[in-house]
Amino acid sequence: MQASSIMTSPVIGVEPSASIADAAGLMLSRKISGLPVIRSDGVLVGIVSEGDFLRRSELGTKRKRSRWLEFLVSPGRVAEEYVHANGRRVDEVMSEQVVTTSPESALEDVVELMTRHQVKRIPVVEGGKVIGIVTRSDLLRALLRSLPKGDSTVATDEQIRQKIVAELAAQPWAGTDMIHVRVDKGIAELNGAILDERERQAALVAAENVAGVKSVTDHLYWVEPLSGIVVDPPA
Incomplete structure (x- = not known):
C-alpha cells in the first residue's frame, strides 16, 4: 500500500501570511490538529500545529527561565522564542523543518518517518507541490478497511x-x-x-x-x- 492510496486530498492548508486566529479557527472547525503552510503557488513552506500555540503570552504560558539559565541561552534563541510567543502571523510561529514523502512511498516508510521524527502528519509532495497529506487518522481509516469483516468460508x-x-x-x-x-x-x-x-x-x-x-x-x-x-x- 502506498501513501497515495490513503492520503487526504485535496489538502486543507493555510497561507504563510494568514493570521494565527484564522489558522486556529480552521483547525477547530475542521477538527484537525495541524495545517501545512502552503504558498499561493502550491509550494510547502512549513507546518503549523496545536503545539505551536502552547507557549503564548496571551495564555501566560510563554517559556520562563531563571536568571542564571537565561544568561546561558543565546540572545538569538530568546528572540526566536519571543516571536513564537507573540507572533500574529502563521509564518512567525510555524515549524519550517517539514518531513515530507512522495505519493509512491510505501506505508511502512511513512510510518517509519512518523515515529522517527515524532510527527502526526506528513505532507505528500510531487513536483515540489503538495498533493495530499497522510495523518494518523488516515492510517486508522486504512486499518479499519483492512481488518477482516468476517469470513463466510467454511473451513474444517x-x-x-x-x-x-x-x-x-x-x-x-x-x-x-x-x-x-x-x-x-x-x-x-x-x-x-x-x-x-x-x-x-x-x-x-x-x-x-x-x-x-x-x-x-x-x-x-x-x-x-x-x-x-x-x-x-x-x-
Whole structure:
C-alpha cells in the first residue's frame, strides 16, 4: 500500500501570511490538529500545529527561565522564542523543518518517518507541490478497511489447525514444535511451552487471527530459561 492510496486530498492548508486566529479557527472547525503552510503557488513552506500555540503570552504560558539559565541561552534563541510567543502571523510561529514523502512511498516508510521524527502528519509532495497529506487518522481509516469483516468460508478443524501451525512456524519467537495446537468445532487449544511470558499473548493473537477460529483456550506453560522453573498455565 502506498501513501497515495490513503492520503487526504485535496489538502486543507493555510497561507504563510494568514493570521494565527484564522489558522486556529480552521483547525477547530475542521477538527484537525495541524495545517501545512502552503504558498499561493502550491509550494510547502512549513507546518503549523496545536503545539505551536502552547507557549503564548496571551495564555501566560510563554517559556520562563531563571536568571542564571537565561544568561546561558543565546540572545538569538530568546528572540526566536519571543516571536513564537507573540507572533500574529502563521509564518512567525510555524515549524519550517517539514518531513515530507512522495505519493509512491510505501506505508511502512511513512510510518517509519512518523515515529522517527515524532510527527502526526506528513505532507505528500510531487513536483515540489503538495498533493495530499497522510495523518494518523488516515492510517486508522486504512486499518479499519483492512481488518477482516468476517469470513463466510467454511473451513474444517484440521484446516484451521494447519493455518495456526503455519502462522506460529513463521514467527521467530514461537520456537520449533514448542506449541501444539488442537481445534475442535472452531475452538483452538494451545498447549506446550513458552520461554517468555510475552510469547503467550503473541501466540493467542496468532490463533485468533486465523479465519474460522471462534475462541482460543490457553494451556501454555512458561519455562524460565535460566532456572528451568515451570509456571503453570492460567486457571
